[in-house]
Amino acid sequence: MDIDKKIEEFIGEHHVLTLATATTDGAPYCCNAFYAYRDGAFIFTTDTSTHHGKMMVENPRVAASIVLETRTVGKVQGLQLTGLIKPAIEGDKLVYIKSFPYAAVAELKLWRLEADFMKLTDNRLGFGKKLIWQR
Numbered sequence: 345m346d347i348d349k350k351i352e353e354f355i356g357e358h359h360v361l362t363l364a365t366a367t368t369d370g371a372p373y374c375c376n377a378f379y380a381y382r383d384g385a386f387i388f389t390t391d392t393s394t395h396h397g398k399m400m401v402e403n404p405r406v407a408a409s410i411v412l413e414t415r416t417v418g419k420v421q422g423l424q425l426t427g428l429i430k431p432a433i434e435g436d437k438l439v440y441i442k443s444f445p446y447a448a449v450a451e452l453k454l455w456r457l458e459a460d461f462m463k464l465t466d467n468r469l470g471f472g473k474k475l476i477w478q479r
């Protein structure tokens with residue numbers, strides 16, 4: 345099933361996601377990450393020495409969210425998603441650097457969050473309107 349164009353437009357309008365990780369025994373943690381988007385995958389960089397990096401390697405099943413910060417109820421938008429963390433694949437670095445050119449000079453450890461479920465709440469389409477995509 346193709347990802348709804350409105351979901352992909354929302355993803356394209358933002359560049360930071362909140363990544364929620366958990367250890368295999370369920371201890372939760374979250375962090376923020378700049379992302380680039382490619383074909384249902386969120387490409388981001390983090391080192392495995394970070395707390396969330398260690399957790400996502402131990403348990404690659406994660407959740408994430410992207411939100412438009414607003415106090416206007418009619419403009420509320422937010423995306424919640426779940427998926428698996430995997431190492432970046434060929435072409436991901438180019439996509440990431442295109443979004444964040446300053447990263448070209450950094451040593452990057454790139455990852456991809458391959459989404460298997462996304463839910464966009466978009467009050468501009470009607471109060472509490474939700475668009476759902478599932479792999």
